[in-house]
Amino acid sequence: MSARADPHPIRDFFIADLIDYAPKDSAEMMERPFFSIAKRKRNKPIHYETPDGKLWIKVNGNPTHGMATIWDADILIWCISRIVAQRDAGKNDLRPIIHTTPYELLKGIARGTSGQDYIELLRAIKRLRTTEVETNIRAGKRRYTAFHYLGDIEGEGEGIDDPEQLKSLTLRVPDWLLDGIMSGNILTLDREYFLLTGGIERAIYRVARKHAGSQPHGWTVKMTTLYDKTGSESPLKKFTFRIREMCRADELPRYAMRETTTQDGSPAVHFVDRMHAQEAAKERRGADKNQRGRQDARAAWLDAQRDPRAFDGAWTAWIEGGYPPDGFATACADKRANMPG
Secondary structure, X not given: OXXXXXXXXXXXXXXXXXXXXXXXXEHHHHOOXXXXXXXXXXOOOEEEEOOOOOOEEEEEOEOOXXXXXXXXXXXXXXXXXXXXXXXXXXXXXXOOEEEEOHHHHHHHOOOOOOHHHHHHHHHHHHHHHHXXXXXXXXXOOOOOEEEEOXXXXXXXXXXXXXXXXXXXXXXXXXXXXXXXXHOOOEEEXXXXXXXXXXXXXXXXXXXXXXXXXXXXXXXXXXXXXXHHHHOOOOOHHHHXXXXXXXXXXXXOOOEEEEEEEOOOOOEEEEEEEHHHHHHHHHHHHHHXXXXXXXXXXXXXXXXXXXXXXXXXXXXXXXXXOOOOHHHHHHHHHOOOOOOOO
């Protein structure tokens, strides 16, 4: 298990240039495949079902625009964060409507502000607007909810064909998402998430953030389960190879990840917060040092031709007496020394 520092540290002077808020996301969407993780256009639907068959998700992209991607989801993260900020500020009449400008939105999701960035922003909004989701999460086994990631869009400017001239944007998130916010089903993301450029890295981080969280012992998941949770279009064999590469590189923000196996021998991945990984490594180093000290002490005890059966009692009494461990060997080598025991 890796205990090294996060490979993507963000210094204080850089935070303002990246994003200036604590990004929030829907916990329910983080652990399941709601978005395409490929940069190429995806028209193949996502159909996900939990192993017990109780929860399911169907995501269908528009043939013209394609399915909303995990990068498009940054816009929803920004909207969720804005609504949560209003809630935390004590605003009672929360609405699923966000008034903003294209420039503010681009800066809020850590994007550039070139002409191409404006064009890509409008394309992302169209994908969110036209991607349809059906799910029975929160609706019950025999009921389901259908919605688009964004509802009606309003803008003020010269026209959508010239996005740089748009002076304002009004975005509406679905009621399903607002209900999740109001019920507390949200998690704070690490800001380094926005630095992840690969779709699979983003998907894996989101799953780890939801399930591993801040658990001291982390979370272990089968490779096949992780595959299902990402909605990857790649064959399982290729997906597994990529995850193993990620384990070796161990560059995921916040979470250390290593390849392992479950009790039945299935390939799996273990995720743990780097803070806990570092603490565990420190404890192991301390335990190893103590074990080596005990072994050296026993060797010195035997070299002094003392009774082997009396070593355990003498060592325990020495340590409990507050004597330095490295002084034991010197003391037991002195035949005149009255060793504790």
